[in-house]
Amino acid sequence: MTAPDVDPVNTVPRAHLVTWLMAAPALVGALGLAAIEGGGLMRPASPLTAPPPGRSFADTLRNGSVEEAYAHVKAGQDPNAPLPFRDPDLTAGREVMVTPLLVAVAAGQANTVMMLLSFGADLDAPGNARAACLADRLGHDDIAAGIRRNGRPLVDVPCDTRPPESGPRLLSFLD
Amino acid sequence: MTLIGGTLRRLLATGAAVFAVATLAAWLTLSAVWPRHPVTVRIRWTPATTDNQRADAERRFHLTSGRLDEGTTWEYRLTDPSTSNIRALVLHGAVDDTAHLNRLRYRPEFAQDRSRQLPAAAVATGAFGAIAFVLVTRRRRRTVAPPGPERPLPVVDDWTAPESGPAARRQERLWSLAVLGVAAPLTIVLCTAMWRTPYPISETVSLLEDVEIAQERSLLSFFDPTARSWYRPLYHLTWSVLWRGTETQSTSLQAFKLFQILSAAVLILLLVRCVRPRTAFDAAAAAFALAVLVGMPGFRDNLELPLLMTLVGMPIALMLWWLMERPAAWWHGPSMVVLVLVAIGFKEQGLVLVPILLVAWWMGAPGVGRGTAAAVTAVALVYLTVRFGAAGSWRPFEQDVGLGFQVVAADDAFERFGAFPWWLYAYNAVSTAGNILFSEPSNGRFLTIRDALQGTIAPWQVNHVLSSLALTGLIAWWGVQVMRRDRGCAWSPESRVVVLAVIAVAASGTLGFNYARDRLGGMSVVFYALAAFHAVRAAAWRLTPPGTSGGLVVGLFLLAAAWQIRAVGTIEDVRAASEASQREWITALASRRADFADRTRYLRILESMAGQGLDPAAARRSTYPEWAASLLGEQ
Numbered sequence: 001m002t003a004p005d006v007d008p009v010n011t012v013p014r015a016h017l018v019t020w021l022m023a024a025p026a027l028v029g030a031l032g033l034a035a036i037e038g039g040g041l042m043r044p045a046s047p048l049t050a051p052p053p054g055r056s057f058a059d060t061l062r063n064g065s066v067e068e069a070y071a072h073v074k075a076g077q078d079p080n081a082p083l084p085f086r087d088p089d090l091t092a093g094r095e096v097m098v099t100p101l102l103v104a105v106a107a108g109q110a111n112t113v114m115m116l117l118s119f120g121a122d123l124d125a126p127g128n129a130r131a132a133c134l135a136d137r138l139g140h141d142d143i144a145a146g147i148r149r150n151g152r153p154l155v156d157v158p159c160d161t162r163p164p165e166s167g168p169r170l171l172s173f174l175d
Numbered sequence: 176m177t178l179i180g181g182t183l184r185r186l187l188a189t190g191a192a193v194f195a196v197a198t199l200a201a202w203l204t205l206s207a208v209w210p211r212h213p214v215t216v217r218i219r220w221t222p223a224t225t226d227n228q229r230a231d232a233e234r235r236f237h238l239t240s241g242r243l244d245e246g247t248t249w250e251y252r253l254t255d256p257s258t259s260n261i262r263a264l265v266l267h268g269a270v271d272d273t274a275h276l277n278r279l280r281y282r283p284e285f286a287q288d289r290s291r292q293l294p295a296a297a298v299a300t301g302a303f304g305a306i307a308f309v310l311v312t313r314r315r316r317r318t319v320a321p322p323g324p325e326r327p328l329p330v331v332d333d334w335t336a337p338e339s340g341p342a343a344r345r346q347e348r349l350w351s352l353a354v355l356g357v358a359a360p361l362t363i364v365l366c367t368a369m370w371r372t373p374y375p376i377s378e379t380v381s382l383l384e385d386v387e388i389a390q391e392r393s394l395l396s397f398f399d400p401t402a403r404s405w406y407r408p409l410y411h412l413t414w415s416v417l418w419r420g421t422e423t424q425s426t427s428l429q430a431f432k433l434f435q436i437l438s439a440a441v442l443i444l445l446l447v448r449c450v451r452p453r454t455a456f457d458a459a460a461a462a463f464a465l466a467v468l469v470g471m472p473g474f475r476d477n478l479e480l481p482l483l484m485t486l487v488g489m490p491i492a493l494m495l496w497w498l499m500e501r502p503a504a505w506w507h508g509p510s511m512v513v514l515v516l517v518a519i520g521f522k523e524q525g526l527v528l529v530p531i532l533l534v535a536w537w538m539g540a541p542g543v544g545r546g547t548a549a550a551v552t553a554v555a556l557v558y559l560t561v562r563f564g565a566a567g568s569w570r571p572f573e574q575d576v577g578l579g580f581q582v583v584a585a586d587d588a589f590e591r592f593g594a595f596p597w598w599l600y601a602y603n604a605v606s607t608a609g610n611i612l613f614s615e616p617s618n619g620r621f622l623t624i625r626d627a628l629q630g631t632i633a634p635w636q637v638n639h640v641l642s643s644l645a646l647t648g649l650i651a652w653w654g655v656q657v658m659r660r661d662r663g664c665a666w667s668p669e670s671r672v673v674v675l676a677v678i679a680v681a682a683s684g685t686l687g688f689n690y691a692r693d694r695l696g697g698m699s700v701v702f703y704a705l706a707a708f709h710a711v712r713a714a715a716w717r718l719t720p721p722g723t724s725g726g727l728v729v730g731l732f733l734l735a736a737a738w739q740i741r742a743v744g745t746i747e748d749v750r751a752a753s754e755a756s757q758r759e760w761i762t763a764l765a766s767r768r769a770d771f772a773d774r775t776r777y778l779r780i781l782e783s784m785a786g787q788g789l790d791p792a793a794a795r796r797s798t799y800p801e802w803a804a805s806l807l808g809e810q
Contacts, residue, residue: 018728021735023458024735025466025736026358029739029742030356030358036797070789074789074791111758114762118762
């Protein structure tokens, strides 16, 4: 009972087929990986390896991932500079000038809020002081706690304790 | 009569087994692919119901796309067809009557009830499969001539065999290179993904802070068994040496990462070296075994940076096996003792090697002498004495514990099970073993079963469980064949692989008694992959004679494909970990700065590591088509 000295592929009927079927997934996997990864190296914009197409900073803060928002900040976007923002739900379609932090809070993007605080958003900057109050009003308790814990404002701004008015969330807060 | 009765019984038993397996497979597969549509229902509201009340009820009961039918009757799409939601809807005061809902069972009508259609279809598939199997078996018995003498299962010849001459070695080199060539894209892409993965904040920054503090005192402090409940002196020493021996912190981080990557790459190389393919047939089985190695949860989970402790022990396990199966030499004993010490020094899981080595010696492995067995036993006894001597400070549960479908926090586990933790310890041990053999549970939680029950099971989960079930079954079949063949003779290398694989799984499970994690099965992964090589090789050999079932050949191909998909999924898993790690750096810097404001050393390390954490070149998941991504893994 020793192993065959001669390759069974050459001596045993049907061994060819069985060998190829056993090896085929590994061969296809190897060729597929080489093609996909090699293609990604040759063409960085390959659909399998390229990041999703960019969108505006305001749109990213509202709908995008924290990585996309960070890419904007890393590319030089000022995290404290007010930007034009319009949204059917948050501002009833009206364009307002608002800071990135308030947009992220209104959109309930906790990760993006923490990213902005990590990379330059200043609670003492105009427009940002009431970010925690906005989070309170919208019921984003975790975001409000994160802002208060990590933002470290120089001056604590008291929040308006009146019940929120109905209507677009961000617009009614700004008014 | 007895013969007929016996044949009938065998047929019925096999049919029942086929029915059970086919039903389970169909159920898991259908759960993943059967589309879920909202249920169309009609509701007649009571005449007193106002528009506002109706709108509130529509929101509450997830009734969408409302369309007035006639009078106060509306047609909706019900997006939450759970029993509790339907019961609340049917019993609601504003609802006068409903259509397309079973008002006794509180379920959608059968034609729209996925949760009842699915098991019915699975059972029908199982019954069809069983009947087809019985019919095919009976037909084959009638048409195929009686088999000749059974062809022997070929033995993988041992290192001392006379045919291991220069020609055989040339063949071995040739086919080993062929296997490595096929494995090269997978290995290179995997290693590249690991290289481009940032260190996470959690685990790494505190760890480096500890290393800095400890090395200011004495390097011997790493060997103090009372310092922590875990004991990994060589792991901490490695960090310390790299920290001191390199000019910049960035260089030491890169050197450590390289060490982790090399451990994984060496493991892959060693597996090919150990299975010694000499024919195309062997090479195909070796490629299969490599996919098993890379696709196992115990391998995948140990790729996480910077937790390389078990990843160092895994190639050591293969080195030991390689030494054990070679003709004895004077240097084998000392080398084995050193290797065992290194594995244990990196993590407690290295202890798995102690029973492995002792059993190999008992089974007559040529490279292990009595002195080596005695020395390793002494090492283990000293280690256990020292560790248990410092056990007074151990907590019953060091980390959160997976239990059933839930995670139980360590403190809660202490509250619930602290008085008698042995049942939970046994559960954790069995969970670790179950994960190695069946890919379920994961971290102690039966997530695939939970998702199947909830109808949210994903294709990758089906692939993981079915491929593990099939391979473990194949290994069990091969193991029984080998042990039968060797009964009454000297143990062969193959029979030692069978026993050592069983020992490795049992020992890994036992050492994972405190909490179950996929990575705790790492040491047994290498023996499982070795067993997979032999099992698939033996099964393929059985399928070579003309007249054997074509279905089984296709089954072997599907099994190889399933494991190859799992292996590629490991790459995406590493990339997902890279994204998660970078996300932590992007979102948690502010909170870490605030939380650790009084620890200047921590803050200094944190800030100095931020560059690698925020590097835009970090590995990212490929944007595969949705069907491919869902097959490769959750990520």
